[in-house]
Amino acid sequence: MSTDTSIKDPAAGTERAERPQARLSDVVIRFAGDSGDGMQLTGTQFTNTSALVGNDLSTLPDFPAEIRAPAGTLPGVSAFQVRIADYDIHTPGDAPDVLVAMNPAALKTNIGDLKRDGILIVNTNEFSKRNLVKAKYEHNPLEDGSLDGYRVYPVELTRLTREALADLELDNRSRDRCKNFFALGMCYWMFSRPLDNTIAWLEKKFAAKPILAEANVKALKAGYNYCDITGVFQNRYEVEPARLAPGLYRNINGNSALSLGLVAASRRSGLPLFLGSYPITPASTILHEMARYKNFGVTTFQAEDEIAAVCAAIGAAFGGSLGVTTTSGPGLALKSEAINLAVMTELPLVVCNIQRGGPSTGLPTKTEQADLLQALFGRNGESPLAVVAAASPSDCFDAAIEACRIALTHMVPVVLLSDGYLANGSEPWRVPAVEDLPDLRVEHASNPEGFAPYRRDPKTLARPWAIPGTPGLEHRIGGLEKEDVTGNVSYDPDNHQRMVELRAAKVARIADELPPLEVDGEPGGRLLVLGWGSTLGAITGAVNLARERGLQVSRLHLRHLNPLPNDLEEILGRFDRVLLPEMNTGQLALVLRGRYLVDVKTLSKVQGRPFTRGEILAEIESMLEA
């Protein structure tokens, strides 16, 4: 964690040749390079290997919106941060202990984050005049003393990689493309990681081009051996396996977990799943993944636009399938009229919004939580629907199942909020047993006796799901106001009032079945840090740090944003003050103030990046000092 676990130099003052293995509890590594340097791949490999070693981990990929911004420029920098630890962690780390910079632009954009005294591995071959200009450096930072205070390891990565691959029938361009694996090999040596997992992955990936597999494996080994032989680093480190709850684990990112959650919901409900989607960053990988699950009866439909995607899902839901659409903020805006159709026709629909920076096209590859109000209110008329949020990459699995459960049991559209950070970030996931997953079986209406399309279940107020093909249940639904019970078109004033209230009451009743909220820490006191969505990790980390400093602070995280849990108001009342960090300018705070007249203090961050623990900790400290 903070100072006690930052990398000290245990080798200082000892003989270099000994290269002792120092045990670390927790380390943050960032790989940064040009978009074409394969940094996401490199980071993912380091992550997967660390997962198999048994570390707890958390990742933060950060890449540009452009597929290939001009090489060597500042906007073209792509980075991947991973934190590994021998205990249960919640965030990808505030500041890296180790930075691998593949070119001047990567150095320039990332050096400011590196811890003082942190390790910097830098590819000196890329520090040509031209590249320095592209990175807007006036002087060569390797020579002007600006890196004093860091432990700098200049390495001729490009040259060394070329030399290592000299005997392979490859041009220099192809050789250069292996230098990320040379760097990865160095990091594997430094953190005592095995190479075999990455070697196996390379051999599989390049099965059709064995020469490329061979080249990358060679580069990986060369990087590893270079450290071993030359003793470039004074020491190497060990991060022991984390003491996590027993079980079977796999490393998973949010979009994968969300996809698996949807498939699980389909299986547990016995309903075929239909996904209507239109490509949009950062949601598209869900469409890709779901398209592979045909043998689970999943139908994916890449529609002509966002509107068709959701409309097709509504059509599928009308026919009795589990209808899902996936998108990001701009797409949610386009879908709003159709979502309202599902509100009016009271069909189950799951809308997954993987939020990104807005407004408009905004920051497509960056993260934000600024679509909450859009999800809650971004439609015409009184338009209540359910909103749930995922809190961590692996939690996307449970959140997806919960979204489907609510949609199916309450005949209501549900917006599931995830975000770019969760979508691409990964962490170990304890794989649940299938039999422990909720039973989502539903019954379609079948009895024509007394059937009316809007005759409600007295407990949930859900209307029957009467699907085409059922004899005697022929009926018409649509976007015009419905007459209570019969579902016929009605413009009657009293009926409209009643239906508006019924739709709201139906959504409100979802809260009646939610489990009680669990406050982490004292049930009441001076300060509650409240959160929703992907801030969970940073809030948990910050609250834990605050407690280590002797501060009394409690924590509560919300899964359900509409309806809000019934016990929330009472819990908020038990605290003198409530701090609500949000990656927006205070959207949930606005809702809570309006609903509960409670003085919630917003901590806002809209920089396209998640909160760090330090930022939240500082706010906790200042609120408790005041």
Place this chain on the structure above:
Amino acid sequence: MATAPPLTRKDFQSDQEIRWCPGCGDYAILKGLQTVLPELGIPREKIVVISGIGCSSRLPYYMETFGFHSIHGRAPAVATGLKLTRPDLDVWVITGDGDALSIGGNHLIHALRRNVGIKILLFNNRIYGLTKGQYSPTSELGKKTGSTPFGSLDAPFNPLALALGAGATFVARTVDIYQKHLVEVLRQAAAHQGSAFVEIYQNCNIFNDRAFAYMTDKDNRDEQAVYLEHGKPLIFGNERDKGLRLAGTELEVVELGTGGASEADCLVWDAHRSSPNLAWLLAQALPPRFPTPLGVLRSVETEPLEQAVIEQIERAIDRQGNGSLETLLHAGDTWTVS
């Protein structure tokens, strides 16, 4: 087991009060649909009528089937999702010129190019009725309406050409008041496997009365329209004294009889040609130079999308086995913490 008595037109009439203006062409189209559906031998609960927004889109309420009155322009998308997941259903889309060609243009062309097995009936009255008379994407140039007091300036769409351009496998045109013709065209559309597109000239007697009178008035019926009949030459005229002939790559109207051309010179209609070229020529045949073609311009069968989707799923199950959730969750690199 006794078989149920065959369904009749009455069985397809819902208990809802019909709210179209008296004299509206929509009544005749509703009647035509309610005439054809009982003939199909499909139980009512297997039929779904989906519409968008506009006068025509009220039609599902009047049908004793499953119905979905969706939102403006989106009916083909809703219908696509339904048909892909429920290929056992008979799905009809009811739309108008504003609904299908303005706000819903994108969904229309994509449904047609995908060849989803849905029947799309476009009621073309060349006006916005429900919003009280603005010009539509099929209104003729210069049309004076509430929103174009000095005449419209933008060129109209040709729905049939648009459908053919989108790759539609079934394209036809008929007229509200030609009940026999309408029923026959709907019959053929119903029998089509993939997407069927039918443009129906529909008179809006309130906002665009007599839009098609140039051809529906008694004296003009045969003079201004040519009926496409499979295997028959394209002959028209009150005296059946005119024909359509291919001249190079264009169509031309020829006089038949002494001194003129003969029946043998006229194009013999075949809607099943795989090439859409002749259908395209017919779609472009517009008054005043040409009689308005009525009937089926194109009818070719290719595998509908829903069938291809099912086959792909079945192949995946054959190859990989019916997916096991247990295996899926445990896939990838895993490790055990004890």
